[in-house]
Amino acid sequence: MVKFVTDIWDTFSTVFKGMGITARYMRKKPVTQQFPEERWALPDRFRGFVHNDVPRCTSCTLCAKACPVDCIYIEMEGKGKDRRMTRFAIDYNKCIWCSLCTEPCPTNCITMSHDYDHSVYLREKLVYEFVGDPVIPFKPKKAAREEEAEA
Amino acid sequence: MTDVRPHQDIATPAGDIAKPIKSELLHINMGPQHPSTHGVLRLFITTDGEMVTKVVPYLGYLHRCAEKIAEGNTYHQYIIYTDRMDYLAAMNCNWTYCLAVENTLRSLGVEVEIPEYAEYVRVIIGELNRIASHLIAFGTYGLDIGAMTPFFHALREREAILNIFEKVCGARLMYSYYDVGGVKWDIPDDAMDEIKLFIDLFPAKLDEYNELLTGNKIFVERTANVGVLDAATCIDYGCTGPVLRGSGVKHDLRKDDPYSIYDRFDFDIPVGTGTVGTVGDCWDRYHVRMLEMYESWRIIQQAVDRIPPRGEVMAKMPKNLKVPPGQGYYRAENPKGEMGFYIISDGGTVPFRCKTRSPAFHNLHIIEHVGKGQMISDLCATIGSLDLVLGEIDR
Amino acid sequence: MTEQEIYQRLQARFDDSILGFESDIPQPVVSCTPEAVGDIAKYLRDDPALSFDRLLCLSGVDYEGLDEKGKGKHREINRYEEDGTVNPVEDPGTGDLAVVYHLESFKHHHRLCLSVRVPRETPKIASVGHVWITAQYGERETYDFFGIEFEGNPDLRRLFLPEDWVGWPLRKDYEMPVRYNDVPLEGLGLAVRDEQ
Numbered sequence: 001m002v003k004f005v006t007d008i009w010d011t012f013s014t015v016f017k018g019m020g021i022t023a024r025y026m027r028k029k030p031v032t033q034q035f036p037e038e039r040w041a042l043p044d045r046f047r048g049f050v051h052n053d054v055p056r057c058t059s060c061t062l063c064a065k066a067c068p069v070d071c072i073y074i075e076m077e078g079k080g081k082d083r084r085m086t087r088f089a090i091d092y093n094k095c096i097w098c099s100l101c102t103e104p105c106p107t108n109c110i111t112m113s114h115d116y117d118h119s120v121y122l123r124e125k126l127v128y129e130f131v132g133d134p135v136i137p138f139k140p141k142k143a144a145r146e147e148e149a150e151a
Numbered sequence: 152m153t154d155v156r157p158h159q160d161i162a163t164p165a166g167d168i169a170k171p172i173k174s175e176l177l178h179i180n181m182g183p184q185h186p187s188t189h190g191v192l193r194l195f196i197t198t199d200g201e202m203v204t205k206v207v208p209y210l211g212y213l214h215r216c217a218e219k220i221a222e223g224n225t226y227h228q229y230i231i232y233t234d235r236m237d238y239l240a241a242m243n244c245n246w247t248y249c250l251a252v253e254n255t256l257r258s259l260g261v262e263v264e265i266p267e268y269a270e271y272v273r274v275i276i277g278e279l280n281r282i283a284s285h286l287i288a289f290g291t292y293g294l295d296i297g298a299m300t301p302f303f304h305a306l307r308e309r310e311a312i313l314n315i316f317e318k319v320c321g322a323r324l325m326y327s328y329y330d331v332g333g334v335k336w337d338i339p340d341d342a343m344d345e346i347k348l349f350i351d352l353f354p355a356k357l358d359e360y361n362e363l364l365t366g367n368k369i370f371v372e373r374t375a376n377v378g379v380l381d382a383a384t385c386i387d388y389g390c391t392g393p394v395l396r397g398s399g400v401k402h403d404l405r406k407d408d409p410y411s412i413y414d415r416f417d418f419d420i421p422v423g424t425g426t427v428g429t430v431g432d433c434w435d436r437y438h439v440r441m442l443e444m445y446e447s448w449r450i451i452q453q454a455v456d457r458i459p460p461r462g463e464v465m466a467k468m469p470k471n472l473k474v475p476p477g478q479g480y481y482r483a484e485n486p487k488g489e490m491g492f493y494i495i496s497d498g499g500t501v502p503f504r505c506k507t508r509s510p511a512f513h514n515l516h517i518i519e520h521v522g523k524g525q526m527i528s529d530l531c532a533t534i535g536s537l538d539l540v541l542g543e544i545d546r
Numbered sequence: 547m548t549e550q551e552i553y554q555r556l557q558a559r560f561d562d563s564i565l566g567f568e569s570d571i572p573q574p575v576v577s578c579t580p581e582a583v584g585d586i587a588k589y590l591r592d593d594p595a596l597s598f599d600r601l602l603c604l605s606g607v608d609y610e611g612l613d614e615k616g617k618g619k620h621r622e623i624n625r626y627e628e629d630g631t632v633n634p635v636e637d638p639g640t641g642d643l644a645v646v647y648h649l650e651s652f653k654h655h656h657r658l659c660l661s662v663r664v665p666r667e668t669p670k671i672a673s674v675g676h677v678w679i680t681a682q683y684g685e686r687e688t689y690d691f692f693g694i695e696f697e698g699n700p701d702l703r704r705l706f707l708p709e710d711w712v713g714w715p716l717r718k719d720y721e722m723p724v725r726y727n728d729v730p731l732e733g734l735g736l737a738v739r740d741e742q
C-alpha cells in the first residue's frame with residue numbers, strides 16, 4: 001500500500017518536474033528558424049556546390065583523379081599547342097561535397113561555393129557543363145611571363 | 152504464417168494464467184520502416200501473444216560494400232566513405248580510420264609525427280561528436296519509450312555542436328575533417344568561442360535532461376529490469392562501448408589502450424551499477440551514456456584549457472601516400488563501442504584489404520539472445536538502449 | 547604473454563596443426579590448418595594462461611593477386627569505365643582465401659592474430675561460433691562476401707546480400723552481374739552529355 005502511494009507520488013512529481021522545464025521554455029524565444037524566409041549566415045568554410053573558374057583551369061585533370069566518386073569529367077582534344085579543353089563537367093548527382101578535388105588544384109580555380117539549393121526536376125539537369133566552346137587551357141607560367149612583360 | 156503450439160513450451164510471465172491456454176505463434180516483421188528500429192533494420196519476430204519467442208535480424212538494406220570500395224580507392228579517398236558508416240559520429244569514424252592508417256605506417260617504419268595542436272583538435276572535435284551521438288541516443292530513446300520532449304531538447308544542443316562543426320569544416324553531417332597525419336583545417340576563432348560557450352552551458356542542460364527523463368518514474372518503470380545482460384554474455388557476443396559498460400565491465404579503450412593523447416586527461420569510465428534495477432538493464436545502458444556525456448565534457452574542458460597556440464595541423468606526409476607492405480588491426484573507442492580497421496597493404500596507394508570492425512554490428516547480435524522471452528514493447532526499449540546505427544552495421 | 551610464448555604453447559599442444567609463425571612483423575601472426583581451428587579456438591579460450599575471451603574481428607581475405615614484391619601492383623578489381631560499362635576481369639583467381647581472427651584477453655591484456663588459409667576450390671573451415679558466439683555473425687558475413695563455408699555454424703546464410711545473389715563480391719575475381727531480378731545494375735552514371 002505504501003509502495004502504491006509512493007509510486008503514484010513519484011510518477012506525478014517527476015512528470016510535473018519535466019512539465020516545469022517545458023513551461024520554463026515556453027516563455028523563451030524559439031531556437032528554430034523559418035527557413036526560406038530566414039537564412040543563417042554560412043561560415044567561410046561552408047562546402048556547397050563545386051565551382052570551377054574555367055579561365056584559370058589548366059585542364060591538368062588532377063581534380064578528376066582526386067575525386068573519390070569520379071564525378072568530374074574532363075575531355076580534351078589536340079596535342080601540344082593545339083590542346084583544347086572541350087568539356088569540364090561535374091555531375092552533382094554523384095558529388096558528395098568532400099572538397100578533395102580542391103586540394104591538388106595548382107591554380108586554386110576549383111572551389112567549394114556557398115550555393116546549396118539548386119533543386120531541379122530532372123537528374124540530367126544536375127550535370128553541370130562549365131565549358132561551352134573549346135577553350136585554351138590556362139598556362140600559369142605563360143601568364144606570369146605576360147604579366148611581367150606588361151609591368 | 153502460424154503454427155499451433157501448446158502453451159507450456161514457452162516461459163509464462165510470473166503470476167499469469169494458471170491453466171494452459173492453447174495459443175498460436177505469430178510471425179511479425181518489425182521493420183524495415185519501423186520507427187523504433189532506428190533506420191532500416193528488419194527484425195523477424197515470432198510471438199506468442201505478447202511474448203517474443205524468437206528474434207532474427209535481417210540486414211543489408213543500407214549495404215554499400217564499403218570494403219570493396221576501399222580496394223579501389225586511395226587511402227585518402229576512403230576517409231570520406233568512413234563518414235558514411237556511423238553517420239551520427241562521422242568524426243570518430245574518420246579518426247579511427249586515420250589512426251589505423253597512421254599506426255600501420257608507424258609500425259612499418261614510416262615516421263608520422265602528428266603536431267601537438269592537431270592532436271588537441273582531434274580530441275576536442277572527437278569528444279564533441281561523442282556528445283552529439285549520445286544526445287541522439289538519449290533523444291531517440293525517449294522517443295522509443297514514448298517521451299517526445301527530450302528529443303527536441305537533445306536536438307537543440309546537437310544543433311549547437313553541428314554549428315561548431317560547420318564553422319570548423321564546412322559540413323554538418325559528413326565531415327571528412329580528419330586526415331591521415333592530422334586534421335584538414337584548424338579551429339577558427341569564432342568556433343573556439345562557441346566551443347567555450349558550449350562548455351559553459353552544457354552541464355546545466357545535462358541536469359535538465361536528467362530531470363526530464365532519467366528520473367522520470369514512467370521511464371524508469373519501462374526500462375529498469377528490462378533487457379538485462381550480464382557481463383559474460385556481453386563479452387561472448389562481442390559487445391563493446393556503453394552496452395558492455397552498462398553491464399558493469401570497466402572497459403574503455405581511451406583508458407585501457409590509450410591512443411592519441413587520452414592519457415593526459417583526467418576522466419572516469421562510468422559503468423552500470425543497477426541503481427534502479429539490475430546491473431545491465433536498459434536503464435543502466437542509458438545512464439552510462441548520460442554519464443559519458445559528462446565525462447566527454449570534462450575532457451573537452453581540459454583540452455580547451457591546455458590547447459597549444461595555433462600551429463601546424465598536418466604531419467609531413469607524402470602527397471601520394473603509399474603504405475609499405477604489411478598489415479595491422481587498430482582500433483579506437485567510438486560512441487557506439489570499439490571500432491577497428493584491419494588493413495592489409497602490399498605497398499601501393501590503395502589498400503589490398505580494409506576490413507571494418509563496426510561496434511553496432513556486434514551489439515546488434517545480442518538482440519537474438521536478449522529478445523527471447525520479452526514483451527514486444529520491451530523489445531523496442533531494448534533495441535533503443537543498444538543504440539544501433541544501421542549505416543555502420545551494414546557498411 | 548607475448549605472441550612468441552603463445553605460439554610455443556600452441557605448438558606444444560597442437561603440433562602439426564600449427565603451420566607457422568610470422569614474428570618479424572609488428573602484430574605477429576600464427577597460422578594453422580582450417581580443420582583444427584575449432585579445437586584451437588576452444589583451447590585459446592579455455593586455457594587459464596591464455597583465456598582469449600574476446601574475438602575482436604573476424605575477417606576474410608582473398609590473397610589472389612597480392613603483389614609479393616611489395617610494389618602495390620596487385621590485381622585491379624573490376625571498375626566502371628567512365629561511360630558506365632564494366633571492365634571485366636579475364637582470368638579466374640588462383641590465390642588462397644584466408645580467415646583472420648583477432649583475439650584479445652580481458653584478463654591478461656594480450657592479443658593474438660590467428661590466420662587460416664583455405665584453398666580457393668574447396669573453401670571449408672571449422673566454425674568457431676560455439677566458442678565465441680559473436681563469430682556466428684562474422685562467419686555469416688565472411689560467407690556472404692567470400693563464399694567460405696564454416697562447417698558447424700548453425701545458421702550459415704547470406705547476411706547482407708539477398709539470398710539469391712550470385713557470386714562472392716569481395717573476391718578479387720568477382721564480376722558484377724549486369725542485372726539482378728531484372729533491375730539493371732550498370733550504366734547508372736549520368737556521364738553522357740546532353741546534346742539538345
Ligand code: SF4
Pocket residue numbers: 052056057058059060061062063064074104105106107108109110
Ligand atoms: S585541378 Fe584545377 S587546374 Fe587542374 S583540371 Fe582540375 S580545376 Fe583545372
Ligand code: SF4
Pocket residue numbers: 050066067068069070071072090094095096097098099100101102
Ligand atoms: S567535392 Fe568531392 S565528390 Fe564533389 S567533385 Fe569534388 S572531389 Fe568529387
